[in-house]
Structures are given as structure tokens and as C-alpha cells.
Amino acid sequence: xxxxxxxxxxxxxxxxxxxxxxxxxxxxxxxxxxxxxxxxxxxxxxxxxxxxxxxxxxxxxxxxxxxxxxxxxxxxxxxxxxxxxxxxxxxxxxxxxxxxxxxxxxxxxxxxxxxxxxxxxxxxxxxxxxxxxxxxxxxxxxxxxxxxxxxxxxxxxxxxxxxxxxxxxxxxxxxxxxxxxxxxxxxxxxxxxxxxxxxxxxxxxxxxxxxxxxxxxxxxxxxxxxxxxxxxxxxxxxxxxxxxxxxxxxxxxxxxxxxxxxxxxxxxxxxxxxxxxxxxxxxxxxxxxxxxxxxxxxxxxxxxxxxxxxxxxx
Numbered sequence: 001x002x003x004x005x006x007x008x009x010x011x012x013x014x015x016x017x018x019x020x021x022x023x024x025x026x027x028x029x030x031x032x033x034x035x036x037x038x039x040x041x042x043x044x045x046x047x048x049x050x051x052x053x054x055x056x057x058x059x060x061x062x063x064x065x066x067x068x069x070x071x072x073x074x075x076x077x078x079x080x081x082x083x084x085x086x087x088x089x090x091x092x093x094x095x096x097x098x099x100x101x102x103x104x105x106x107x108x109x110x111x112x113x114x115x116x117x118x119x120x121x122x123x124x125x126x127x128x129x130x131x132x133x134x135x136x137x138x139x140x141x142x143x144x145x146x147x148x149x150x151x152x153x154x155x156x157x158x159x160x161x162x163x164x165x166x167x168x169x170x171x172x173x174x175x176x177x178x179x180x181x182x183x184x185x186x187x188x189x190x191x192x193x194x195x196x197x198x199x200x201x202x203x204x205x206x207x208x209x210x211x212x213x214x215x216x217x218x219x220x221x222x223x224x225x226x227x228x229x230x231x232x233x234x235x236x237x238x239x240x241x242x243x244x245x246x247x248x249x250x251x252x253x254x255x256x257x258x259x260x261x262x263x264x265x266x267x268x269x270x271x272x273x274x275x276x277x278x279x280x281x282x283x284x285x286x287x288x289x290x291x292x293x294x295x296x297x298x299x300x301x302x303x304x305x306x307x308x309x310x311x312x313x314x
Contacts, residue, residue: 018088027176114303142269
């Protein structure tokens with residue numbers, strides 16, 4: 001097996017673990033104050049869904065592989081390795097600081113920067129379209145959460161929240177597996193040159209994701225579940241349903257968006273319904289700043305590393 005394939009496969013596996021560290025805690029954060037589901041059960045459910053959903057649809061993975069840039073030419077795997085490592089470096093730093101950010105933004109930035117640095121074809125209009133959807137995701141999540149919270153407050157009794165939480169969590173993880181989670185599979189696709197979703201590879205990415213989620217839950221989960229708003233179970237249910245709905249809509253058109261952003265927007269939208277004072281705006285601003293830094297930092301790092309790497313390898 002060529003060295004560039006071996007390196008990218010190893011990078012893809014590490015990326016799946018980092019994805020679990022960053023995204024797993026965010027997916028579970030909304031239910032941490034609800035006794036309906038234990039974290040271990042939630043992680044197991046995520047692993048199963050992430051392994052199985054791409055068998056039905058993996059359009060978002062193909063978007064990363066084919067539409068942002070062309071990585072099937074000479075040096076494509078090396079550039080991809082640099083892009084993913086750049087994205088992971090940025091996201092890992094922010095995760096260690098307890099600031100969950102968007103791995104989708106990081107990967108888009110890393111792939112774009114590395115593609116430009118290596119001299120590969122990059123689709124500027126499509127990158128801009130992905131960024132537009134990424135910007136819209138937390139806004140849509142917040143608006144839907146506002147509406148959902150209003151309805152739940154009016155019509156749902158307290159004893160129904162556990163059932164709504166289970167339903168919302170299922171919607172959320174299915175949406176993640178159909179969208180944001182497929183970036184992990186996309187790296188394996190580039191490394192091994194396949195365009196479908198073989199069960200062994202979807203299972204491998206899911207298991208690695210689960211391992212990362214177990215490690216990252218305490219920090220990433222705490223930020224979303226405790227710091228953004230004065231959290232109540234109602235807020236978690238609304239955020240799950242709204243974020244899942246928004247991301248599923250983007251999945252239908254093959255557009256990658258960040259579940260972490262959608263959940264944060266959902267929590268803020270749910271909190272505003274009961275009064276803007278429930279939202280801890282200083283924490284929300286810190287997370288937004290992390291989002292704003294993620295893409296340019298990943299892009300610049302990827303471009304510089306790819307340009308230097310090409311000079312050494314060529």
C-alpha cells in the first residue's frame with residue numbers, strides 16, 4: 001500500500017476520534033439534565049446510527065470528496081492529509097479549552113486552504129455556498145427552537161418531556177449521521193478511492209467516533225448544557241428537535257452544516273422565549289468567536305503547510 005494511502009488512513013482514523021471529542025459531547029449535552037437517557041446509552045445509540053445511516057444516504061460525504069475541490073489528482077492524498085491535520089489542530093485546541101466549534105467549518109477551511117496551497121482545483125462558488133448554509137444553520141435552529149419552545153410550554157406537560165427528549169435525540173443523531181458525521185467517511189473515501197459507503201468503514205468511523213465522544217463529553221458537553229443558558233429540560237428538548245430538523249433539511253440537498261452550531265442556536269432560541277436574561281451572552285459570544293476563528297485559521301494553516309509540503313515533496 002502506498003505511503004500516502006497509509007498516512008491518510010491513519011489521519012482519517014484520528015479525525016474520527018477528534019470528531020467524537022468535539023461533536024459527541026455537543027450531541028449529548030442537551031439531555032444531560034434529563035434522566036430519560038444515560039450518556040453511555042446515548043453514545044451507543046450514536047455509534048449504531050452513524051454506522052447505519054450512510055448505507056442509505058451519503059450525499060454529504062460525496063460533497064466533501066467531489067465538490068469543494070478535486071483531490072483525486074497527483075498529490076491529492078497528501079494535500080488531504082495536510083487539510084485534515086490543520087483542521088484537527090485548530091479544533092483540538094478549542095476543544096481542550098471547552099469551546100466546541102464547527103468541525104465542518106474547520107474541514108472546509110482546511111480543504112480549501114490545502115487545495116490552494118497545493119495548486120489543486122478549488123470550487124470557490126461551492127465553498128461560498130457551503131459557508132452560507134453554515135451561517136444559516138444556527139439561525140434557523142434558533143428560530144425553530146423559539147417556535148418549538150412556545151408550543152411545548154403551551155401544550156406539553158412536564159411528564160411528557162422525557163418522551164419528547166427521546167424523540168428529539170433520535171432526530172438529532174439521525175440528522176448528524178446523514179450530514180455532519182459524514183465528513184469522517186469522506187476522508188476514508190479520498191484515502192481508499194471509493195465512492196459508496198461500505199459497512200466495515202462506516203462501522204470503523206462510528207466506533208472511533210464513540211471513543212472520542214467518551215473522552216470529549218465532560219468539556220464539550222458542559223459548555224453547551226451549562227454555560228450558554230440557565231438550562232432547563234425544556235430547552236434541551238427544543239434544541240434537539242430544532243437542530244435535528246434544520247440539519248435534516250440541509251442533508252436533503254447534500255449540503256454539509258455543523259450540528260454543533262445548530263444546537264447552540266437552538267439553545268439560544270429556546271432560552272430567549274423565557275426571557276433573554278436566561279441566555280449567558282458572554283458564553284455565546286465566546287463560542288461564536290471560536291466559529292469565526294475556525295475557518296480562516298484552518299485555511300491559512302492548511303495553505304501554508306500544503307505549499308511548504310509540496311515544495312519538499314516535489
